Amino acid sequence: MEKEQPRLLCSRLFLKNRLVEVALNRSVLAWKETEKSRRRRSGFSSLSDTAHSQAAQVYEIVAVHEAEDNDTKRKDKRVTGLYPHAFTVAYVKRTAQHQWRCSDVTFRCASQTLCEQWIQVINEQLSLLTNRPKSLLVYINPYGGKRRGKHIYEQKVAPLFRRACISADVIVTERANHARDHLKTEANLDKYDGVVCVGGDGMFSEVLHGLVTRTQADRGVDQSDPDAELVPCDLRIGIIPAGSTDCICFATVGTIDPVTSALHVIVGDSQPMDVCSAHHNDTFLKYSVSLLGYGFYGDVLTDSERKRWLGPARYDLSGAKIFLNHNHYEGTVSFLPAEHNIGNPRDKLLCRSGCHVCLHKHSSKEKQRGMLEEKEASDKGDSGGWSVIHGKFVAINAASMSCACPRSPQGLSPSAHLADGTTDLILVRECSRLDFFKHLLRHTNKDDQFDHPFVEVHRVTKFRFQPRHQQLVSLEDLSETQKKADFSPVCSCQTTCSSDGRAHSSWSCDGEILHHAAIQVSVQCRLIRLFARGIEEQQQQQQQQQQPSCVFEDPCAPRAPQSITHCAD
Numbered sequence: 001m002e003k004e005q006p007r008l009l010c011s012r013l014f015l016k017n018r019l020v021e022v023a024l025n026r027s028v029l030a031w032k033e034t035e036k037s038r039r040r041r042s043g044f045s046s047l048s049d050t051a052h053s054q055a056a057q058v059y060e061i062v063a064v065h066e067a068e069d070n071d072t073k074r075k076d077k078r079v080t081g082l083y084p085h086a087f088t089v090a091y092v093k094r095t096a097q098h099q100w101r102c103s104d105v106t107f108r109c110a111s112q113t114l115c116e117q118w119i120q121v122i123n124e125q126l127s128l129l130t131n132r133p134k135s136l137l138v139y140i141n142p143y144g145g146k147r148r149g150k151h152i153y154e155q156k157v158a159p160l161f162r163r164a165c166i167s168a169d170v171i172v173t174e175r176a177n178h179a180r181d182h183l184k185t186e187a188n189l190d191k192y193d194g195v196v197c198v199g200g201d202g203m204f205s206e207v208l209h210g211l212v213t214r215t216q217a218d219r220g221v222d223q224s225d226p227d228a229e230l231v232p233c234d235l236r237i238g239i240i241p242a243g244s245t246d247c248i249c250f251a252t253v254g255t256i257d258p259v260t261s262a263l264h265v266i267v268g269d270s271q272p273m274d275v276c277s278a279h280h281n282d283t284f285l286k287y288s289v290s291l292l293g294y295g296f297y298g299d300v301l302t303d304s305e306r307k308r309w310l311g312p313a314r315y316d317l318s319g320a321k322i323f324l325n326h327n328h329y330e331g332t333v334s335f336l337p338a339e340h341n342i343g344n345p346r347d348k349l350l351c352r353s354g355c356h357v358c359l360h361k362h363s364s365k366e367k368q369r370g371m372l373e374e375k376e377a378s379d380k381g382d383s384g385g386w387s388v389i390h391g392k393f394v395a396i397n398a399a400s401m402s403c404a405c406p407r408s409p410q411g412l413s414p415s416a417h418l419a420d421g422t423t424d425l426i427l428v429r430e431c432s433r434l435d436f437f438k439h440l441l442r443h444t445n446k447d448d449q450f451d452h453p454f455v456e457v458h459r460v461t462k463f464r465f466q467p468r469h470q471q472l473v474s475l476e477d478l479s480e481t482q483k484k485a486d487f488s489p490v491c492s493c494q495t496t497c498s499s500d501g502r503a504h505s506s507w508s509c510d511g512e513i514l515h516h517a518a519i520q521v522s523v524q525c526r527l528i529r530l531f532a533r534g535i536e537e538q539q540q541q542q543q544q545q546q547q548p549s550c551v552f553e554d555p556c557a558p559r560a561p562q563s564i565t566h567c568a569d
């Protein structure tokens with residue numbers, strides 16, 4: 001890390017009855033027990049220097065303020081007499097399993113001036129962090145998951161936002177699609193630095209649709225045009241998990257924990273994300289960021305929607321039923337393979353914080369080349385770079401992220417990337433029930449789920465599916481799409497592909513049913529950004545937590561007790 005960074009401030013202060021040396025540079029606030037204090041406490045020093053040092057990254061400091069009475073009341077009277085003034089720094093501390101907590105450290109100072117100086121200098125550094133939101137629009141689904149959305153927000157999130165001086169306008173939704181409609185037309189988005197949804201994946205989908213639709217409308221882009229290049233949204237989206245399915249949060253943060261998510265919002269993290277737009281001819285259907293699944297997953301969702309009264313158990317029951325039905329569907333899949341992408345679906349390169357596959361795609365040269373090639377291919381028509389596969393499929397899945405969740409830690413496509421402009425198209429051809437079971441089983445362990453002769457996977461930028469038999473969708477079904485009601489497709493031409501006599505399955509689009517089997521899908525590279533940073537590797541987590549040496553190793557640093565340096569740039 002930047003050793004040459006000058007110290008902004010350095011003092012000897014008191015922390016929990018111990019004298020500590022506290023130093024701040026532009027990136028790190030670090031503190032370590034002084035040699036004298038250490039020796040006095042333990043008699044000899046057997047621990048390494050780092051064992052006594054702690055640090056907080058400046059960009060992970062939540063707030064700094066004068067210490068309140070309850071921060072200091074249990075302290076030794078001698079210390080409080082000699083060091084009567086105190087300030088508290090709230091900062092991000094990592095605990096197990098990608099969880100973050102807001103930790104406080106209170107330093108005592110001999111003089112009010114010194115105390116104020118520390119608060120001022122830290123605040124100056126925080127004010128330089130322009131990526132932090134100051135004003136948020138928050139939507140709470142009071143009925144998501146275990147109906148604890150409002151409670152979670154009020155008890156766990158709002159106090160943290162207040163502490164970080166973030167103002168929030170809160171809307172508790174009164175009906176399904178309330179948040180989406182409000183974002184589309186009413187919300188004054190200029191007032192905000194981000195939109196936060198408190199709920200599950202369904203609530204996130206509402207906010208995604210509201211924000212993307214509004215952005216296109218404001219910029220005059222027609223989202224019903226399947227070839228339109230959509231304009232990325234300016235506002236970032238935060239997800240406070242409070243649903244029964246919180247897969248998007250899990251895939252972008254690594255845990256389902258409201259406090260962790262709130263802290264990612266506060267520090268102003270930014271995780272770009274690809275969004276797939278699904279069309280039927282010139283009709284826009286839906287956006288997807290995780291899974292578009294036809295066949296097995298479409299059937300499971302359709303069946304489970306009829307069993308909503310069962311709660312989350314409905315997915316297991318429907319899963320078992322659809323597995324036993326073992327349907328397959330005939331049709332043609334065409335896709336545009338992602339060329340010049342440095343990853344492939346079987347390379348075992350996991351998408352993690354600072355992912356180099358996503359960064360490579362983002363480099364402007366790569367982006368331009370990709371766009372040019374796509375244009376050339378579409379100018380040439382279907383044969384220009386498009387691959388075409390006709391067959392009978394048990395499942396057709398497009399995974400735009402790993403789709404990992406606590407039940408399937410590897411996910412549907414373990415090496416799929418959040419922001420590389422592609423989706424992993426997984427084709428599971430007609431096979432025996434036992435073979436399909438083996439394939440499904442591999443979603444729960446570390447074996448390669450694509451290593452079967454009946455499974456193929458392609459990293460693509462666009463794809464289409466055309467069922468063999470034309471499908472008629474009743475008007476009633478179409479109007480029900482928005483309501484997530486039961487689905488009873490009306491087919492013009494029934495065949496016996498599925499055991500219940502249906503020629504078509506339906507698409508599951510991030511947990512919602514699409515009532516068209518024939519769809520075309522286009523990946524919109526980095527269309528949105530979340531208040532997240534991707535899943536951190538363990539090593540990255542440790543690095544963030546322990547970097548005090550760069551502040552203490554400054555040879556020109558003053559050492560005298562109570563000394564202060566306030567370095568100019």
Ligand SMILES: Nc1ncnc2c1ncn2[C@@H]1O[C@H](COP(=O)(O)OP(=O)(O)OP(=O)(O)O)[C@@H](O)[C@H]1O
Binds near residue numbers: 142
């Ligand atoms: N006030 C409301 N009343 C009824 N439905 C709502 C309300 N607000 C949002 N919704 C809808 O509730 C659905 C489910 O919400 P959410 O994703 O937050 O919870 P969930 O428990 O994870 O959902 P699911 O039941 O689909 O697993 C969303 O599709 C959303 O449109």
